[in-house]
Amino acid sequence: MNQASGGDSVKYDHFGYLAFLFSLATVISFFVYIVAVYPGVDLQENIKEVATSTPSQPSEAEKIDLSQITEPWKPNPALVVHGKALYAQQCAMCHGSEGKGDGAAGAGLNPKPRNLVTGPWKLGGGYIGLFKALTEGIPGSSMSSYKHLSVVDRWALVQFIDSITQAKVNVSASELEAFARAAK
Ligand code: HEC
Numbered sequence: 450m451n452q453a454s455g456g457d458s459v460k461y462d463h464f465g466y467l468a469f470l471f472s473l474a475t476v477i478s479f480f481v482y483i484v485a486v487y488p489g490v491d492l493q494e495n496i497k498e499v500a501t502s503t504p505s506q507p508s509e510a511e512k513i514d515l516s517q518i519t520e521p522w523k524p525n526p527a528l529v530v531h532g533k534a535l536y537a538q539q540c541a542m543c544h545g546s547e548g549k550g551d552g553a554a555g556a557g558l559n560p561k562p563r564n565l566v567t568g569p570w571k572l573g574g575g576y577i578g579l580f581k582a583l584t585e586g587i588p589g590s591s592m593s594s595y596k597h598l599s600v601v602d603r604w605a606l607v608q609f610i611d612s613i614t615q616a617k618v619n620v621s622a623s624e625l626e627a628f629a630r631a632a633k
Pocket of ligand 1: 536539540541542543544554555558560561562563565569570571572573574578579582583587589590591592593595606610
């Protein structure tokens with residue numbers, strides 16, 4: 450019994466000594482590694498990156514990367530700009546360059562192209578109603594479906610119309626979110 454416990458304590462002291470040497474060696478090799486081997490972080494490079502990206506930020510809003518916009522139903526000035534350009538190409542001939550329903554191609558139509566500034570709306574207006582009108586068109590009229598345009602393009606048109614119309618219709622954020630997530 451005595452002998453066994455004596456032997457244990459000798460073994461224990463020996464192990465403690467080894468452990469001490471081992472941790473000393475670990476600390477020293479870690480130190481050598483940090484000083485001599487580890488390449489470190491190049492702070493200079495980070496500073497340069499920040500310095501060059503800051504001045505280019507204002508122009509970022511102008512050149513729109515549509516693929517970066519994941520929630521195009523959220524108000525976004527860049528989308529209004531994009532929608533305005535699409536409107537000029539695809540809608541102004543009927544709805545007029547200012548959206549007053551007085552485009553040359555709409556003159557003889559019955560029903561006449563809607564005045565988008567004053568409304569009213571057959572499909573409810575607002576972000577949801579306008580998106581529906583573009584996606585489905587209005588049966589029995591020359592307002593056809595624009596479903597061939599991407600979802601982002603249609604939201605851009607909605608955002609543009611909403612920016613020029615006086616007949617605004619507000620939709621709750623949660624209702625819009627639910628509609629938009631399901632919209633195709
Ligand atoms: C060929 C002519 C024509 C073109 C092109 C056209 N529209 Fe129309 N649009 C109409 C007519 C006509 C109506 C009215 C339909 C009615 O009163 O039943 C209408 C109605 C609308 C409405 C009213 C929806 C509602 O709920 O009452 C919106 C919004 C609209 N157009 C947006 C657009 C946009 C955006 C474009 C371009 C992508 C476009 N339209 C292109 C003829 C046109």
